[in-house]
Amino acid sequence: MAASPASVESVIRPLGSCLTKLGFEVYPLKVGWYNSVLPPSLHLPYPDDTLAVVVLSTPAMFEQAFLPFLEQRGIQKPCDPVDQCVRDCVSTAVSQSFSELKVDVRYDYELLPSRKPKFLAQTAAHVSGAAFYYQQSDVTDQPWAGKKMFGVCIHPSFGGWFAIRALLVFEDVTVGSELVQPAPPDCVPSREDRIKLLEAFNFRWQDWSYRDIVPPAQTYSERQKEYFSTAPALRLALLRTWG
Numbered sequence: 001m002a003a004s005p006a007s008v009e010s011v012i013r014p015l016g017s018c019l020t021k022l023g024f025e026v027y028p029l030k031v032g033w034y035n036s037v038l039p040p041s042l043h044l045p046y047p048d049d050t051l052a053v054v055v056l057s058t059p060a061m062f063e064q065a066f067l068p069f070l071e072q073r074g075i076q077k078p079c080d081p082v083d084q085c086v087r088d089c090v091s092t093a094v095s096q097s098f099s100e101l102k103v104d105v106r107y108d109y110e111l112l113p114s115r116k117p118k119f120l121a122q123t124a125a126h127v128s129g130a131a132f133y134y135q136q137s138d139v140t141d142q143p144w145a146g147k148k149m150f151g152v153c154i155h156p157s158f159g160g161w162f163a164i165r166a167l168l169v170f171e172d173v174t175v176g177s178e179l180v181q182p183a184p185p186d187c188v189p190s191r192e193d194r195i196k197l198l199e200a201f202n203f204r205w206q207d208w209s210y211r212d213i214v215p216p217a218q219t220y221s222e223r224q225k226e227y228f229s230t231a232p233a234l235r236l237a238l239l240r241t242w243g
């Protein structure tokens with residue numbers, strides 16, 4: 001595809017129309033927005049104006065994509081079934097919509113030979129405007145006395161009830177000033193709530209409470225919660241009990 005002002009729309013529209021109905025969301029970004037906040041060892045090896053798209057799963061993905069996927073395909077060991085489903089949905093959308101484009105698809109669970117993640121999902125979500133990434137450094141006068149606290153993204157509609165699944169880099173699509181970087185909505189603006197959020201994410205993520213730091217439009221269903229709170233090694237057995 002030739003670089004043109006229509007490039008962003010002509011990528012986002014077909015991708016969105018395949019993936020939205022399966023419970024995903026897609027957000028465009030420029031590689032330069034991502035690389036500018038990271039050290040060179042974590043850069044994506046593409047020019048700054050290259051178009052990329054970050055893919056999130058919303059609570060609906062479980063019922064709209066995952067359960068039908070299991071029904072049709074069954075369980076293919078040894079891969080994680082949700083990862084398999086996401087891979088299937090994303091690669092089908094990419095090959096149906098962009099058979100002529102070179103697309104570098106990176107999943108959240110993939111590692112480089114250096115053992116670093118293939119992309120930093122939270123940084124990508126933040127710079128695309130999809131979900132604010134609350135990091136330790138976003139809290140003034142920190143109460144944690146030098147302890148490392150992992151950061152967490154919060155989505156304006158789904159709070160913490162979502163996941164960041166993939167980054168697609170459209171290697172030959174260059175975008176110019178028509179793609180303006182949106183600021184992610186700062187839905188946890190106060191210091192007290194940011195402390196509450198980071199403590200819930202780091203110390204008790206299993207109780208789901210960090211996900212409700214803003215009132216969510218939709219949360220995971222009971223069945224989805226049961227699935228994700230089961231240890232990965234026991235999930236296949238759980239799926240079998242669902243028939």
Ligand code: B12
Nearest residue numbers: 037108117119120121123126150152153163164201202205
């Ligand atoms: Co985890 N995990 N994880 N995880 N994990 C991910 C972070 C992710 C994104 C996976 C996903 O959605 N598919 C989610 C978080 C979703 C969200 O943010 N809303 C996730 C989750 C949900 C969890 C768990 C709740 C378990 C679960 O349900 N899956 C727990 C909770 C944490 C806990 O233990 N209490 C969990 C646990 C873990 C462990 C196993 C502990 C490790 C280590 C955690 C960590 O390092 N953050 C873990 C990993 C490794 C990951 C993974 C695969 C990579 C994260 C990583 O290594 N980052 C990601 C998926 C992915 O990204 N591919 C999921 C590298 C570090 C160095 O990055 O701290 O962000 P960083 O630092 C960079 C930024 O600060 C950036 O530069 C730094 C690098 O130099 N930067 C930026 C600098 N300045 C600026 C400025 C701005 C503005 C920005 C945007 C960035």
